[in-house]
Amino acid sequence: MSDRIVSWHPNPSKPSFTPPPGAVDAHCHVFGPMDPFGFSPKAKYLPADAGPDMLFALRDHLGFEKNVIVQASCHGTDNAATLDAIAKSGGKARGVAVVDPDISEEELQALHHGGMRGIRFNFLKRLVDNAPKDKFLEVSKRLPAGWHVVIYFEADILEELRPFMDAIPVPLVIDHMGRPDVRQGPDGADMKAFRRFLESRDDIWFKPTCPDRLDAIKEGGQGDPWDAFAEAVAPLVEDYQDRVIWGTDWPHPNMQDEVPDDGHIVDMIPRIAPTEELQQKLLVTNPNRLYWSD
Numbered sequence: 001m002s003d004r005i006v007s008w009h010p011n012p013s014k015p016s017f018t019p020p021p022g023a024v025d026a027h028c029h030v031f032g033p034m035d036p037f038g039f040s041p042k043a044k045y046l047p048a049d050a051g052p053d054m055l056f057a058l059r060d061h062l063g064f065e066k067n068v069i070v071q072a073s074c075h076g077t078d079n080a081a082t083l084d085a086i087a088k089s090g091g092k093a094r095g096v097a098v099v100d101p102d103i104s105e106e107e108l109q110a111l112h113h114g115g116m117r118g119i120r121f122n123f124l125k126r127l128v129d130n131a132p133k134d135k136f137l138e139v140s141k142r143l144p145a146g147w148h149v150v151i152y153f154e155a156d157i158l159e160e161l162r163p164f165m166d167a168i169p170v171p172l173v174i175d176h177m178g179r180p181d182v183r184q185g186p187d188g189a190d191m192k193a194f195r196r197f198l199e200s201r202d203d204i205w206f207k208p209t210c211p212d213r214l215d216a217i218k219e220g221g222q223g224d225p226w227d228a229f230a231e232a233v234a235p236l237v238e239d240y241q242d243r244v245i246w247g248t249d250w251p252h253p254n255m256q257d258e259v260p261d262d263g264h265i266v267d268m269i270p271r272i273a274p275t276e277e278l279q280q281k282l283l284v285t286n287p288n289r290l291y292w293s294d
């Protein structure tokens with residue numbers, strides 16, 4: 001157990017901000033439990049168990065009603081742990097799967113019945129060994145009706161990924177805004193490039209999430225309370241308010257050296273979405289449209 005990583009806060013504070021009724025934490029994960037849901041042999045980190053009971057206790061503590069559980073890279077393409085958590089949620093969770101691109105139609109349908117509504121393509125070299133664009137594109141053309149594709153990439157490969165992303169025929173959801181350098185501010189080169197990308201299609205959604213990652217001290221940021229993140233991201237949320245969804249990112253894979261307090265993460269919400277109308281869209285209307293429209 002000693003070599004398994006703990007990346008989450010042992011006792012998160014109660015946020016000052018109260019999420020509106022029906023609020024969805026639309027980006028979180030489960031780790032195992034390892035027995036019976038072992039980690040992938042290709043996993044780049046070996047976390048301690050952070051299963052559904054812990055996730056649902058945190059959801060209640062922070063004042064959320066539902067979760068969207070995104071398959072974490074440490075589980076590879078075996079979605080059993082995520083499906084188990086969705087099944088245990090009593091209808092309060094849906095999910096995003098990571099699949100072998102050769103997956104059959106029957107297996108995709110089984111994932112749909114298990115509560116999945118999208119698949120995730122991860123392009124971070126520190127998390128996955130390879131990301132075959134041709135195969136990803138092929139599987140994105142035969143997803144169950146109503147599904148979307150979630151993509152995780154870093155700002156420096158946005159342009160390189162454009163032809164691939166442009167060809168995907170279903171809505172796109174971009175994890176953590178494609179990791180812009182928030183220290184450049186709201187009009188910095190990374191935000192400008194991301195805005196150009198958003199302008200290219202009206203079905204690109206994004207998550208204005210992970211202040212703890214994007215404004216981390218180890219990344220040269222200021223750390224909590226993540227002021228550079230708030231300043232850079234608030235205008236983006238205002239301008240694209242019908243295409244944003246939000247999540248805690250608990251249990252914060254790989255953040256063991258700068259573990260965020262989830263109460264503080266939630267208190268970022270009114271700083272990037274200052275009106276009740278924006279909060280309603282970010283936390284209720286938009287995620288329900290993507291994940292609970294059927």
Ligand SMILES: O=C(O)c1cc(C(=O)O)oc(=O)c1
Nearest residue numbers: 071072073074127175253254
């Ligand atoms: O930046 C990360 O390390 C990270 C990792 C994972 C994952 O391992 O799936 O998911 C995330 O949303 C973020």
